[in-house]
Amino acid sequence: MMTTKARKAMTAWKPISSRLISATFQTKNRRVKHIIQCYAPTNDAGEEVKARNYDSLNHLLGSNGARDLTILMGDFNAKIGGQNDGYEVVMGKHGVGDMNENREMFAETCANNNLVTGGSVFPHKTIHKTTWVSPDHVAENQIDHICICKKFRRSMEDVRSRRGADAASDHHLLVG
Numbered sequence: 001m002m003t004t005k006a007r008k009a010m011t012a013w014k015p016i017s018s019r020l021i022s023a024t025f026q027t028k029n030r031r032v033k034h035i036i037q038c039y040a041p042t043n044d045a046g047e048e049v050k051a052r053n054y055d056s057l058n059h060l061l062g063s064n065g066a067r068d069l070t071i072l073m074g075d076f077n078a079k080i081g082g083q084n085d086g087y088e089v090v091m092g093k094h095g096v097g098d099m100n101e102n103r104e105m106f107a108e109t110c111a112n113n114n115l116v117t118g119g120s121v122f123p124h125k126t127i128h129k130t131t132w133v134s135p136d137h138v139a140e141n142q143i144d145h146i147c148i149c150k151k152f153r154r155s156m157e158d159v160r161s162r163r164g165a166d167a168a169s170d171h172h173l174l175v176g
Contacts, residue, residue: 016060019053034064038074043100054105061113069155072115072147075131075171078106079141080120087111089150092121096129096142106145115147118159118176128160131172146176 002010006025011032013023019040025033038057041049057072064070081099084091090110095117110117119129119142131144148156156176165173 016056017053020056020060022060032065032068034068034070036060036070036072036074038072038076040074040076040078040102040106042077043102050102050105054109058109058112061109061115068149069152070113070115070149071176072113073145073174073176075144076102076106077143078102078145079143080107080117080145082120084120090115091117094123094129095120096126096140110147114150116150116153116156118146118148118156119144119174121156122158122160124160127163131161131174133170133172135170144171144174146174148176 009025009027011024011026013021015021019038021037023035025035027033036057038053041053061070061072077100079097079100080091080095080103081097082093082095083099084093084095087107087110090107109115126140129142130140132141133139144161146156146159159174159176161172161174163172167173
């Protein structure tokens, strides 16, 4: 589902686990871009399963060069909330709802790897921030995120959900 130009720019892709995949792209100016897609365990998953996933993710993020552009995205099942105390460098104050347990591991991963969480930086109406809706349409959460390395933070112009996309999912499309 990539354009011809993107296919030609992709130099490698690697499935890390059933929850992680990485792709590497080379740009015209020889800058390397790492795109990492993650599907993190839910809050109900065991601590060992969560720890193993975040260990793999941290190892993958640590293997990228410091000068490279890294984008991390996916369903982290992490409700980050609007409070960014202790994580001001990696999160803004525009998150939705209350924090959950997964937020701590997600925030630590972002902090340890100098990543900024895009969905918490840009002020939007709540309807444009929530990415998941419960089956009864009562609860809405912001659990999908797009992160970029802090060095390239200004390259990210906006992050918001697109409710009109028909993806046959209980998640809304998140665009950055």
